[in-house]
Amino acid sequence: MSFPWAKHYEPKQPLMRWLDEKLPLPRLVYNAVGAGYPVPRNLNYFWNFGVLAGAALAMQIITGVVLAMHYAANAGVAFGSVESIMRDVNAGWFLRYAHANGASMFLAVVYIHIGRGLYYGSYKAPREMVWLLGVVIFLLMMATAFMGYVLPWGQMSFWGAQVITGFFSAIPLVGETIRVWLLGGFAPDNAALNRFFSLHYLLPFVIAGVIMLHIWALHIPGSNNPTGVEVKDEQDTVPFHPYYTAKDGFGLGVFLLIFALFIFFSPNLLGHPDNYIEANPLSTPAHIVPEWYFLPFYAILKSFTADFILPAKLWGVLAMFGSILLLFFLPWLDSSPVRSANYRPKYRIFLGILLADVLVLGYVGGAEPLPRNVIMGQIAAAYYFAHFLIILPWVARSERPRPLPNSITEAVLAKHGGTSLAHSAAQA
Amino acid sequence: MVRIISSLVGAAFVFVLAIALFGTVKTAITEPAKEGPEKVFHLHPEDIHLPSAGWFGKFDNRQIQRGFQVYKEVCSACHSLKYVAFRDLTKIGYSEAEVKAIANQWVIEQPTVNPETGEASTRKNVPSDHFPSPFANEVAARAANNNALPPDLSLMTKAREDGPNYVHALITGYRNPPAEMKREFPDFTTPKGLHYNPYFANLNIAMPPPLTQDGQVTYTDGTKATRDQMARDVAAFLTWTAEPNLEARHGAGLAAVIFLAIFIFLAWGAYQNVWRDVKH
Numbered sequence: 075m076s077f078p079w080a081k082h083y084e085p086k087q088p089l090m091r092w093l094d095e096k097l098p099l100p101r102l103v104y105n106a107v108g109a110g111y112p113v114p115r116n117l118n119y120f121w122n123f124g125v126l127a128g129a130a131l132a133m134q135i136i137t138g139v140v141l142a143m144h145y146a147a148n149a150g151v152a153f154g155s156v157e158s159i160m161r162d163v164n165a166g167w168f169l170r171y172a173h174a175n176g177a178s179m180f181l182a183v184v185y186i187h188i189g190r191g192l193y194y195g196s197y198k199a200p201r202e203m204v205w206l207l208g209v210v211i212f213l214l215m216m217a218t219a220f221m222g223y224v225l226p227w228g229q230m231s232f233w234g235a236q237v238i239t240g241f242f243s244a245i246p247l248v249g250e251t252i253r254v255w256l257l258g259g260f261a262p263d264n265a266a267l268n269r270f271f272s273l274h275y276l277l278p279f280v281i282a283g284v285i286m287l288h289i290w291a292l293h294i295p296g297s298n299n300p301t302g303v304e305v306k307d308e309q310d311t312v313p314f315h316p317y318y319t320a321k322d323g324f325g326l327g328v329f330l331l332i333f334a335l336f337i338f339f340s341p342n343l344l345g346h347p348d349n350y351i352e353a354n355p356l357s358t359p360a361h362i363v364p365e366w367y368f369l370p371f372y373a374i375l376k377s378f379t380a381d382f383i384l385p386a387k388l389w390g391v392l393a394m395f396g397s398i399l400l401l402f403f404l405p406w407l408d409s410s411p412v413r414s415a416n417y418r419p420k421y422r423i424f425l426g427i428l429l430a431d432v433l434v435l436g437y438v439g440g441a442e443p444l445p446r447n448v449i450m451g452q453i454a455a456a457y458y459f460a461h462f463l464i465i466l467p468w469v470a471r472s473e474r475p476r477p478l479p480n481s482i483t484e485a486v487l488a489k490h491g492g493t494s495l496a497h498s499a500a501q502a
Numbered sequence: 503m504v505r506i507i508s509s510l511v512g513a514a515f516v517f518v519l520a521i522a523l524f525g526t527v528k529t530a531i532t533e534p535a536k537e538g539p540e541k542v543f544h545l546h547p548e549d550i551h552l553p554s555a556g557w558f559g560k561f562d563n564r565q566i567q568r569g570f571q572v573y574k575e576v577c578s579a580c581h582s583l584k585y586v587a588f589r590d591l592t593k594i595g596y597s598e599a600e601v602k603a604i605a606n607q608w609v610i611e612q613p614t615v616n617p618e619t620g621e622a623s624t625r626k627n628v629p630s631d632h633f634p635s636p637f638a639n640e641v642a643a644r645a646a647n648n649n650a651l652p653p654d655l656s657l658m659t660k661a662r663e664d665g666p667n668y669v670h671a672l673i674t675g676y677r678n679p680p681a682e683m684k685r686e687f688p689d690f691t692t693p694k695g696l697h698y699n700p701y702f703a704n705l706n707i708a709m710p711p712p713l714t715q716d717g718q719v720t721y722t723d724g725t726k727a728t729r730d731q732m733a734r735d736v737a738a739f740l741t742w743t744a745e746p747n748l749e750a751r752h753g754a755g756l757a758a759v760i761f762l763a764i765f766i767f768l769a770w771g772a773y774q775n776v777w778r779d780v781k782h
Binding site: 114116117154155158160161167168171215258296312316317320321323324326327328330331333337338339341342348351360377379381382385386389393394403406407409443444446448449452453455456459460462463464467468471486487490 | 504505509510511512513515516517518520521522523524525526527529530534535557585589639651656657660661662663696703734736744746747750751754755756757759762763765766769770772773775777778779782
């Protein structure tokens with residue numbers, strides 16, 4: 075699908091014409107990320123992050139495949155094999171630092187991408203399926219990142235695996251049995267490490283598959299935009315190529331620069347020193363913390379300290395999974411027909427609070443469990459649930475949105491101070 | 503309908519958190535958490551400004567060689583260095599002949615089997631060998647060290663917060679517990695066989711002070727071997743063992759940043775050029 079004015083693929087070269095008749099792959103690409111996909115003309119830099127996430131995944135797969143050629147998934151030698159990658163493999167240090175920091179970059183980019191969706195209402199009709207598939211990708215990424223972190227078999231790898239698989243033992247009656255079955259033993263060991271490696275290699279390709287569905291679903295209604303107003307006619311759009319390929323090229327450069335600063339100048343900044351100590355089941359680290367991108371969820375888990383009907387641990391695990399699963403219901407929790415927070419004065423304030431709230435949760439997740447940190451975490455966790463499950467549905471009902479522009483083009487021209495439509499036709 | 507169900511679910515979570523919050527506040531008031539001595543008397547290491555620190559940091563091979571000498575004459579009696587090979591020493595300025603001699607004369611020999619009888623045996627080290635462990639196994643290491651296990655040092659400066667500074671501070675930080683300790687924590691003791699060191703996480707470390715006096719090592723390059731100097735040098739050496747490719751990484755990083763700066767400049771130009779006629 076596309077808008078009626080979308081350009082059609084017309085191969086001029088005989089070879090491309092021949093290929094297009096046999097297998098219309100060039101046509102698919104042309105319509106997906108080429109000139110055949112009309113995109114709103116007013117997208118801001120936040121719309122770069124989808125392409126950046128795709129680039130981050132591609133880089134993870136490339137560095138990961140090469141690392142897997144040198145890595146040995148065996149509890150006895152895994153730690154040493156990572157060190158031999160760092161010391162003896164040509165540019166092995168680069169591959170490993172790029173892969174370890176690449177995971178952080180990927181999740182950082184995806185968090186901004188999700189935040190963009192929340193602010194501009196990209197999860198709303200008619201894009202619910204795009205959002206749902208996005209949440210699936212996010213869950214798969216979290217599983218992949220967690221299992222990847224276990225592979226170097228350092229102290230945090232081991233104890234992180236111990237804590238995370240311990241969640242399953244919170245399930246009443248069968249929990250412990252499930253945990254042992256998942257781990258292939260009573261504690262993380264060779265069986266767990268091997269299956270984590272297998273799944274860590276598999277899931278990125280599943281993610282790539284779901285990304286295709288995500289883009290497919292996106293191309294049916296087309297991209298959202300900062301006004302949240304739907305595309306009305308050709309004036310509102312520009313072809314993806316060259317307009318957004320050029321903009322994404324610039325965005326990709328900035329992304330790579332930040333990525334390079336991490337890889338080359340502070341490759342261990344986001345890691346934990348304990349992971350340079352080989353896993354030792356007999357020595358528990360003083361302070362077990364997950365990677366930064368899990369900290370807000372870890373804080374939610376830790377905030378449930380009281381038994382109430384259910385044991386505190388089960389509440390914590392339910393809440394932690396619930397905090398992500400509730401995103402699946404977001405399109406229906408927020409019933410406001412207005413998408414962009416720019417036109418939703420109340421929603422915008424609460425979304426700002428949510429951002430601060432998640433940052434507080436992130437801090438608490440990594441901080442020591444002093445009373446003041448626990449109190450802060452409990453209040454922040456309460457706001458998180460209240461925001462999505464209570465505030466959002468009621469704000470949608472009571473809020474009076476600001477007047478929307480009639481069209482994207484009108485909004486663009488108003489921004490530039492012009493009212494005449496004469497200039498607006500100057501597009502490809 | 504959605505609104506009511508979601509509000510109820512939300513209220514349930516908020517309610518349970520409120521109960522938990524009440525419990526936290528109550529405990530904080532009735533039993534205020536007291537900070538232990540390992541919080542109050544723990545010291546953070548001061549910065550020793552190694553030449554390898556910072557974005558353009560480079561190794562000082564002479565310093566690293568001195569640090570290697572300290573490792574060889576002091577640390578290696580108890581600590582292994584299992585991820586480093588003798589051949590790696592060529593990267594800190596030793597010639598191949600020197601490396602061969604260092605390996606050959608290394609006190610601890612490489613475990614092997616006698617090719618004729620198959621019995622466990624040892625042989626002289628060769629450059630391709632990794633540094634041999636001073637103890638045959640963990641039991642032997644603990645038996646010789648009052649049941650403490652001397653950790654492998656290959657990655658020590660990456661395995662501790664603020665690694666090189668920590669190594670220097672720890673080695674030079676041995677002292678008697680301060681007078682305030684007795685006043686504030688009368689129960690605090692340093693058990694027999696342990697040593698008070700405010701830079702160690704729980705203040706009592708099993709390692710006896712390794713550098714006891716100036717001139718413990720005689721440097722061949724004429725540098726005065728004060729305790730502080732020896733600790734700095736060994737911290738520099740262990741920075742190299744943990745991250746031997748640091749210089750290559752910094753060099754490649756500079757090239758990557760320059761390349762990307764040019765790329766960004768061109769990409770920005772292309773972006774502006776493509777969009778010049780479209781208001782957005």
